Amino acid sequence: MSKRQLAMVMDLNKCIGCQTCTVACKTQWTNRNGREYMYWNNVETYPGTGYPKNWMELGGGFDASGDLQDGIIPNIEADYGVPWDYNFEDLAKGQQLQPNIEPTWGPNWDEDQGDGDFPNDNYFFYIPRICNHCTNPGCLSSCPRDAIFKRDQDGVVLVDLDRCQGYRYCIAGCPYKKIYFNPKISKSEKCILCFPRIEQGL
Incomplete structure (x- = not known):
């Protein structure tokens, strides 16, 4: 166990879903x-499916008795979505461009979609998500190479x-799916x- 535990705290009362923190991190x-598909920090709308899609149903972590x-492991294309790409060179020439892929999922796909019965109890809220740097990380316990510390x-x-060999047990072991391949x-x-930045005192 570490001597100290730093954490990043976001005030949900002030978050307006502007994605500035997402863009800064990206x-x-x-x-x-x-x-391209990695968002170490992303702001999701809840209730919603999250990123990767339905991450809360993908398991990992520990049970009540402490067993891993x-x-x-989420599928990159199906659960994260194929990252959008832009061909800036052709775009500048003014040609008619056609997208080469039809997006079916991506970060914030279901942004600002709430829940409840209109008009009385509609609701949604934003939640910024990063790695929790857990006290007892499932990713660390899952890695057979001791590549996570x-x-x-x-x-x-x-x-x-x-040390990492890309086995991806860490991704399966993380209950928040905030480790990527x-x-x-x-x-x-x-x-x-x-x-x-922490080491520089910023």
Whole structure:
């Protein structure tokens, strides 16, 4: 167990679903090849299916007696959706462009869809989601390579990419499905709680 546990707290009373935190995280950390579908931080609308699709039904984590539960590994295309891509070179030439893929799912696909019986009890709310950097991480306990570790000084959970072999047991083990597989490098990656900024005191 770590000596300290840093956490990121978002005030749900102030969140308006603007996705600024999502874009900032995407721009800073997941804007490289193989990370197109990764959203280490994303704001979801609840009630809703979330990202990946129906993540709350995919299992993982621990049961009441502390035993690790098997989970399901989400399918990149079906559960995360194929990332949108833009051909800026052709777009600038002004040609008639046709999309090369028909999107069927993606982040915030069901954004702002509420629940309840109109007009009396309609509701929805936004919830920003990142890795929880759990006290007892299911991803860490699931990894047979000991490639995931929890930093003693601050509780940040990280992946050692030199040790990771891309087995994806960590994805199945995470009950929040906030660890991702990078198909370009065949390794798992996840939120790092901006630890380089923490180390700089920012």
